Every structure is written in structure tokens, then in C-alpha cells.
Amino acid sequence: MRALIVYESMFGNTEAVAKAVAGGMAPEVSAKVVNVDDAPGDLAEFDLLVVGGPTHVHGMSRPATRKSAAEQAKDGVCSRGGVREWIASLKPVPAGLLAVTFDTRLDKPRWLVGSAAAGAAKALERRHVRIICKPESFFVTTAEPPALAGGERERAWGWGTAIAAEMTAKP
Numbered sequence: 001m002r003a004l005i006v007y008e009s010m011f012g013n014t015e016a017v018a019k020a021v022a023g024g025m026a027p028e029v030s031a032k033v034v035n036v037d038d039a040p041g042d043l044a045e046f047d048l049l050v051v052g053g054p055t056h057v058h059g060m061s062r063p064a065t066r067k068s069a070a071e072q073a074k075d076g077v078c079s080r081g082g083v084r085e086w087i088a089s090l091k092p093v094p095a096g097l098l099a100v101t102f103d104t105r106l107d108k109p110r111w112l113v114g115s116a117a118a119g120a121a122k123a124l125e126r127r128h129v130r131i132i133c134k135p136e137s138f139f140v141t142t143a144e145p146p147a148l149a150g151g152e153r154e155r156a157w158g159w160g161t162a163i164a165a166e167m168t169a170k171p
């Protein structure tokens with residue numbers, strides 16, 4: 001079973017979550033973790049797609065919000081592109097491809113701060129990809145630059161383990 005984990009990250013937190021999710025999926029699911037800037041357009045070799053991005057202005061990032069993040073990131077950003085644009089650029093996806101989405105965001109009610117993962121799930125569904133569990137959020141602090149909140153790396157690892165168990169469960 002093969003998974004592709006595509007992440008977008010400005011300050012490194014979503015990247016850290018993506019790597020923890022991959023760690024949690026092993027060894028049942030072999031996960032390839034790629035920055036959205038290097039993400040392939042052909043998904044034929046994968047059974048599961050995991051897409052993660054930072055929440056910007058209540059949803060997936062846009063060029064203007066990434067520019068704003070880049071101005072705050074003293075050491076430069078991890079990603080130049082965004083998952084919104086990558087999903088839109090996908091060629092027809094292989095039939096039967098499954099997906100899950102996650103984001104990083106502030107630890108406040110979703111109605112207040114939004115969720116990039118919810119937007120990414122909807123965008124993938126529009127591309128006829130089946131979402132197999134509800135979008136998940138991992139929390140960052142309000143520090144500058146933001147950092148993963150305590151315990152979130154471990155929670156991401158556990159989320160990866162749960163998804164791998166779901167994928168490999170016998171019917």
C-alpha cells in the first residue's frame with residue numbers, strides 16, 4: 001500500500017506534521033512525503049493521497065497570503081506554491097484514489113479561524129477523489145514564528161497510525 005503526502009508549509013509546522021503522519025503510517029503504509037513545490041502530477045502509483053497545508057485567512061493559502069507569510073519568515077519559507085493551485089492543476093485522477101486532508105491552524109473554534117483542510121477536501125472531491133475521513137487540524141501557537149503546540153507532533157503520528165490501520169483493515 002502506497003501513500004503520497006503532499007504538504008505546503010511556510011514556517012515548517014505543516015511540514016513537521018506531514019513527516020510525523022508518515023512516521024505513524026509505517027510500516028503498514030509506505031508514505032512518500034513531498035513539498036507541494038515538488039509534488040508529482042501523476043498519482044497512478046498511489047492508493048492514498050494525504051494533503052496538508054497551513055490555514056490562511058480561514059482557508060487554503062492564496063498567493064497574497066503566502067507573500068504575507070514570506071515577509072514574516074526571516075529565514076525564508078518552505079513552500080513557494082500552494083495546495084489549492086496543485087489540486088487545481090491535477091490531471092484526471094486515477095479511479096479509486098482515496099484521500100485525507102489536514103491543516104495547521106490556531107487552537108480556536110473552526111467557525112472562528114477556518115480550516116484549510118476542509119477546503120482541500122472539498123477541492124479534491126470536486127476532482128472525484130474519495131475522502132475517507134473528516135479533515136483534521138493540528139494546532140500552532142500564536143508565537144512569531146508559530147510553533148507546533150505541545151503534543152501535536154505525537155497526535156499527528158497517532159493520526160497517521162489510525163489512517164494506516166483503516167487502509168489495511170480486512171473487510
Ligand SMILES: Cc1cc2nc3c(=O)[nH]c(=O)nc-3n(C[C@H](O)[C@H](O)[C@H](O)COP(=O)(O)O)c2cc1C
Pocket residue numbers: 008009010011012013014015053054055056057058059065066068069104105106107113114140146
Ligand atoms: C497570512 C496568514 C493568515 C493566517 N490566517 C489564519 C486563519 O485564518 N486562521 C488560523 O487559524 N490561522 C491563520 N494563520 C496562522 C497559520 O495557520 C499558521 O501560520 C500556520 O498554521 C503555520 O504553519 P506553517 O509553519 O506550516 O506555515 C495565518 C497565517 C498567515 C501567515
